[in-house]
Amino acid sequence: MKPIIRAENLSKQYRLGERRGAPETLGDVLSETFRSPTKALQRLRGGGPLIWALKDVNFEVMPGEVVGIIGHNGAGKSTLFKILARVTEPTGGRVQLYGRVSSLLEVGTGFHPELTGRENVFLNGSILGMRRSETMRKFDEIVAFAEIERFIDTPVKRYSSGMYMRLAFAVAAHLEPEILLVDEVLAVGDAAFQKKCLGKLGDAASEGRTVLFISHNMAAIQSMCKRVLWLNGGEIVEEAEASKVVSDYMQGGASFSRERVWNDVDSAPGNNKVRLHRACVRPVTGSATDAINIQTPLMLEVEYWNLKPAARLSISLHLYNEEGILVFATVPVRERTWQGKPFPAGLFRSVCYIPGGLLNNGVHRALLFVVKDQEKVILSLEDAVTFDVQDSVERRGDWLSSWPGAVRPDLDWETEYLGDAIASAGIDLPIRTSNSQ
């Protein structure tokens, strides 16, 4: 059978963010051109730092396949989608598409706050490539799917954000392209709506549509896709059946710097008071390079040389997540042996135990401080260790989207059956509270 998507040597080069000294305005261009013509010429030829967001990517997708695309942030996943959606041009190579493409990365694109829900459905439909007759035919279905029948003639600026996103997703979900690009938009709305969305994607697949699905959520990837592409640094690392790629990808977590060692006292990070010897995060049991998931108990070890005898040292750890949010800060207040006592010169090791069932999934970074007399920071080191905490399928239930929250504690829950008196419950309760007072 013939592939519906064929990408050959696909490459995309980007200039890195804000170039230093790059002209931003027409005036700068003109004045710089006069001041140093050679520099201006260099810039025209593209002198700034360039990176390959995609490099020589080759793959084929058969009609009706659902293919997952995974990789860390910046791996090139979104760039690949932007090229497939023809939003941006590749720098080299080519893609041949044997069908219409729509992408769900455009949820809500072109929605105008002043227009009503009805008007926005038509506008958004036309932006996404639906004909007016097509939109009209599906209009009732779209509105019902979004569950906003009563508000369809209200300007969307008065919608709650949930309603807005539901309507936007509903339009996109009713497109009928041969190829559908989905970029983890399933974080939209509540669990019930998510289920509907996943169902819709499943329908698309069973109707013979080809789906490319980007997600960080390995559970969703494994449940939806047969085949998975793993991108890293703009290149395809692995392309195989979902379970294999996902497990290799999770092992790949070891590539973060989970351990850092400085053997030379003179060049190690620090100063004439204290120097670091080693920082390491590892599962409490098993091998140091085992994958870490949200249930793994961890130990974070810090080894350091104390160079000033009689210093009262302690370690302080700040753990940050992917979004740069401080997850927690910890100091060894309950440590009995050395806390608050003078340290002789020499090598010390402090270990912090992080229980399983506490951290959320994602990349974590530790910011490390060495504190003297419990108040003065004498050494700090960013990214002392970085590690990826993998998700755990058993702890998800039916929730397939990313799990919100800085931490994800494994808490105990109880639910009891309190009887079948539904009507009396509302009356009983206030009387009982007033009695107890």
Next chain:
Amino acid sequence: MQTAVTSDNLPSTRPRLPDEPLITIQPSKGWAAIDFREIWEYRGLLYFLTWRDLKVRYKQTALGMAWVIMQPLLTTAVFTVFLGYLVKVPSDGIPYPLFAYAGLLPWTFFMGAINSSSNSLVGNAQLITKVYFPRSIVPIAAVMARLPDFAIAFIVLLGLAVYYRAPIGLNLLMMPVCVALLTLLALGAGMTTSALNVKYRDVGVMMPLLLQILMFVSPVVYPVSLVPPAWRSLYSLNPLVGIIDGFRTSVLGGNFDWQALGISAIITFAILVGAAFSFQRMERHFADIV
């Protein structure tokens, strides 16, 4: 291209693939004009974007569509007081208010069209970075959305012409030609400035100033006859000269300056062709830099 066939009833049938790829994505090379056939394919989107611009412009304004008439009427009043009454600018024997309104009407359209199309690509960055469609549709829609305003204000002009007993006659046949030229000029200029504005936001800032200058080097509030004959040919290189003068003549009567109109037409088409090529050249980077 768009098959509206749903496979609801035939879940097992896979879509039959065309023999040739529907779309080949590869780096584009060199210069080419805008693909007009593609714009035609996307006319539905053009219609909706125009409709959106129109709809949104007067939403939550107390006077709503009345602004369409108010704007040229108020500026006419101002110029009538200062230029017509105080400075006593000649107006080729036409009552000054009528003369000024007949010039301010096409000018207001042109200015509005340029202003909104200049900012259209930047204002629709969210669209451009997410979905594919011929980018030129955005500035084109911005220009189109000014045409209904023009049509309404034109009815007022006819009313004024009747009131002042202007000799409306066969000259009116040239009116659509002048409006078409004016629209094409606005399209050409608007596409270029919108594309430049994506990379250099200076363009958007500079625009009001440029337009102000342009207004005074065009026969909007004064007649061409005020310009010394020695300067006339240089003056006519401004395509708005032939168009605005032609428009006024078509409604208020008089003799057409065919030479000026011809020059305007040639320059308008040159600008339009230049815009079509340069826009195509710049549009491939819009999503990366907007």
